[in-house]
Amino acid sequence: MTAIKWRTSRAIPVSASELLLFGGALRCDAPFANRERPLLRLTFRSMARQFPAMVGTVAKAAWREDPAALLTLLGAELGQGGARAFGLVATNQVLVALFAAGPTPERIHRAVPALLAVTAVTAASALLASVSVAAAGQLEPKVERVCTARFYRTAVRVELATLENKDFHRKLDAGRFGTDSVRMMLGSSVLVVNALIGLVSAAGVLALLHPSLMFMLLLIAAPKGWGAVVSARRQYASRHAWIEHRRAISVITSTLTSQDSAAEIRVHGAGRMLVDAYDDMAATMEKEQQRLARAQAATQSASSALSGLAAVAAYGVLWLLLASGGVPLAVAGTAVIAVRASGAGLTSLVMQINRLYEEAMYLSDLEDACRTAERHAIPSGGTPLAAGVREIRLEKVSFVYPDTTAPALYEVSLAIPPGKVVALVGANGSGKTTLSKLVAGLYLPTSGCLSWNGVDVREADRDQLFDQVAVLSQDFPRWPMTARANVHIGRSAQPLDQDLIDRAAADADATDVVKSLPHQWDSLVIKGFERGTQISGGQWQRLGSARARYRRAPLLIVDEPTSALDPKAEAEAFQSLRTLTDEGTTVLLITHRLAATATADLIYVLDRGHLVGEGTHEELMAVEGGLYRSMYELQAAQYGIESAPRSVPDPARRNGSPHAQPAQA
Numbered sequence: 001m002t003a004i005k006w007r008t009s010r011a012i013p014v015s016a017s018e019l020l021l022f023g024g025a026l027r028c029d030a031p032f033a034n035r036e037r038p039l040l041r042l043t044f045r046s047m048a049r050q051f052p053a054m055v056g057t058v059a060k061a062a063w064r065e066d067p068a069a070l071l072t073l074l075g076a077e078l079g080q081g082g083a084r085a086f087g088l089v090a091t092n093q094v095l096v097a098l099f100a101a102g103p104t105p106e107r108i109h110r111a112v113p114a115l116l117a118v119t120a121v122t123a124a125s126a127l128l129a130s131v132s133v134a135a136a137g138q139l140e141p142k143v144e145r146v147c148t149a150r151f152y153r154t155a156v157r158v159e160l161a162t163l164e165n166k167d168f169h170r171k172l173d174a175g176r177f178g179t180d181s182v183r184m185m186l187g188s189s190v191l192v193v194n195a196l197i198g199l200v201s202a203a204g205v206l207a208l209l210h211p212s213l214m215f216m217l218l219l220i221a222a223p224k225g226w227g228a229v230v231s232a233r234r235q236y237a238s239r240h241a242w243i244e245h246r247r248a249i250s251v252i253t254s255t256l257t258s259q260d261s262a263a264e265i266r267v268h269g270a271g272r273m274l275v276d277a278y279d280d281m282a283a284t285m286e287k288e289q290q291r292l293a294r295a296q297a298a299t300q301s302a303s304s305a306l307s308g309l310a311a312v313a314a315y316g317v318l319w320l321l322l323a324s325g326g327v328p329l330a331v332a333g334t335a336v337i338a339v340r341a342s343g344a345g346l347t348s349l350v351m352q353i354n355r356l357y358e359e360a361m362y363l364s365d366l367e368d369a370c371r372t373a374e375r376h377a378i379p380s381g382g383t384p385l386a387a388g389v390r391e392i393r394l395e396k397v398s399f400v401y402p403d404t405t406a407p408a409l410y411e412v413s414l415a416i417p418p419g420k421v422v423a424l425v426g427a428n429g430s431g432k433t434t435l436s437k438l439v440a441g442l443y444l445p446t447s448g449c450l451s452w453n454g455v456d457v458r459e460a461d462r463d464q465l466f467d468q469v470a471v472l473s474q475d476f477p478r479w480p481m482t483a484r485a486n487v488h489i490g491r492s493a494q495p496l497d498q499d500l501i502d503r504a505a506a507d508a509d510a511t512d513v514v515k516s517l518p519h520q521w522d523s524l525v526i527k528g529f530e531r532g533t534q535i536s537g538g539q540w541q542r543l544g545s546a547r548a549r550y551r552r553a554p555l556l557i558v559d560e561p562t563s564a565l566d567p568k569a570e571a572e573a574f575q576s577l578r579t580l581t582d583e584g585t586t587v588l589l590i591t592h593r594l595a596a597t598a599t600a601d602l603i604y605v606l607d608r609g610h611l612v613g614e615g616t617h618e619e620l621m622a623v624e625g626g627l628y629r630s631m632y633e634l635q636a637a638q639y640g641i642e643s644a645p646r647s648v649p650d651p652a653r654r655n656g657s658p659h660a661q662p663a664q665a
């Protein structure tokens with residue numbers, strides 16, 4: 001059997017909403033899938049060979065977590081298989097006794113011991129089944145927890161540049177399905193092993209009774225097995241082809257009920273448009289589901305027809321054997337019972353193999369995602385960094401984002417001296433945030449050198465580098481947790497220190513915010529939960545600022561830290577940044593509020609990724625026609641303020657810059 005044909009993405013037309021909202025078809029292309037999904041390229045035979053490895057993966061995880069439960073589970077399953085085989089032999093004995101010559105009471109009397117054995121075996125089998133359920137119930141959540149934790153642990157270590165890569169994102173999405181699969185696979189593996197043991201024991205007993213009877217069973221089983229694997233592969237291929245489409249639908253539906261978008265959903269009528277879009281895109285998915293159901297039904301019919309033919313042939317062989325005296329009547333009776341019982345087992349086996357193969361494919365995605373994440377993980381270790389900021393220097397640093405061609409930064413050289421407020425200014429998209437992320441060690445330069453205290457960040461121990469940085473970004477996370485956890489998460493590697501939290505809150509002007517909450521620090525700052533409460537954008541910003549301060553890192557990167565603050569709070573926030581430098585903290589400040597940069601020790605001006613100016617406010621204002629001066633004058637004009645250059649620059653405020661003179665384009 002060759003690779004699944006990717007009719008899925010091609011045949012179903014792109015909906016109008018998909019075009020409008022997402023700019024085109026959201027289907028995984030065949031070349032990607034065939035390149036990335038080795039299981040899809042496997043033949044039936046090689047898939048069958050994979051089976052032990054699939055069960056082995058789950059078994060290994062189970063063994064690591066709870067060997068006793070795994071052994072109990074295996075013992076219970078093997079015991080059930082043995083009981084089934086013994087039950088068949090006992091049934092045969094019952095039939096032999098019943099079909100023997102002699103008066104009926106005597107024949108029944110002779111059958112009693114075998115009948116008692118059948119009863120005992122049935123009871124033992126039921127007991128073992130309960131033991132198996134209990135052991136599996138104990139193992140499943142453990143195995144799921146371990147595999148899920150491993151997935152997320154590796155995912156959070158991935159380089160930011162890799163995380164933004166679309167192919168990697170697709171892998172992560174696919175891997176997420178795999179975390180559910182682990183649990184299901186354990187359950188399916190147990191049922192498959194159970195059904196297989198049942199079949200093997202039935203086949204064994206049949207082989208003992210007459211060798212050709214065993215082949216009858218195999219003949220009936222083979223087409224069903226084939227159908228199961230084909231269906232599983234088709235289901236998996238479809239799931240992959242539509243993975244982005246599904247994600248898009250869930251993006252739409254989560255927006256519909258999110259608090260952030262609630263106002264526009266209602267006032268702008270965005271809700272109606274998005275619900276229609278959901279309807280439209282879900283209808284496209286429905287077509288795929290229908291296509292899949294038709295194909296699966298065809299496969300099932302074919303496999304059932306072949307299996308039915310095999311059953312007719314098998315009963316024909318049995319009849320011939322019986323007619324020719326090849327097998328006695330009791331053996332034929334046992335064979336019929338075994339084949340009938342195995343038929344039920346076979347149906348369960350087919351269903352579970354189908355599920356197991358499908359889940360195994362998702363599990364292989366999980367493995368794949370973990371392996372890729374490990375390959376692209378931020379390396380542990382490296383050259384140790386001296387504690388504190390001595391100097392951060394960029395030499396001709398360029399940076400190109402993944403999947404883009406134009407550099408976001410182009411040969412930027414600058415230095416960030418310790419204990420100063422260094423401001424980055426420039427128009428939207430000029431590269432300020434990008435530069436700050438490079439400084440924080442989140443991205444590595446595409447070319448050029450960025451060094452921290454003399455160590456190239458490529459070689460530096462990045463964990464040590466992260467330890468030295470606190471970030472308050474424009475879109476800082478608003479953790480849906482308590483106010484206390486929102487601050488503590490800034491320094492979660494250390495034990496929670498309430499005094500430090502209180503101090504950070506006071507420095508960030510967040511004390512009153514917390515006092516006003518219904519349960520103070522224990523208030524859940526997300527509406528819709530027990531104890532949940534809503535706080536304003538400015539209150540969030542103060543909480544975010546408290547978090548960054550609680551971290552107590554030598555470098556604080558603040559990207560538009562006051563956008564949601566009122567004028568008084570904004571003035572105080574900028575003032576408090578200066579206080580931080582008095583305590584030795586270096587502040588990298590990104591803001592469009594040029595009134596705030598006026599007090600910075602050093603200002604760097606960026607324009608479309610190029611460094612076009614540097615100096616103090618006074619130095620930059622002295623540059624006729626300079627970008628900084630024109631931006632400042634534009635802002636000042638809005639307030640009707642005179643914006644003449646102020647006093648003579650103080651050279652002592654500039655320290656460590658690679659360029660001695662103010663440069664302006």
Ligand SMILES: Nc1ncnc2c1ncn2[C@@H]1O[C@H](COP(=O)(O)OP(=O)(O)OP(=O)(O)O)[C@@H](O)[C@H]1O
Pocket residue numbers: 164401402404408426427428429430431432433434435
């Ligand atoms: N994750 C990303 N992937 C690809 N391109 C990006 C990414 N982030 C930013 N860019 C691009 O890099 C350039 C610089 O963006 P950056 O966010 O650094 O600008 P900025 O000066 O901070 O802008 P703003 O003042 O609007 O915050 C822009 O052209 C932007 O589109």
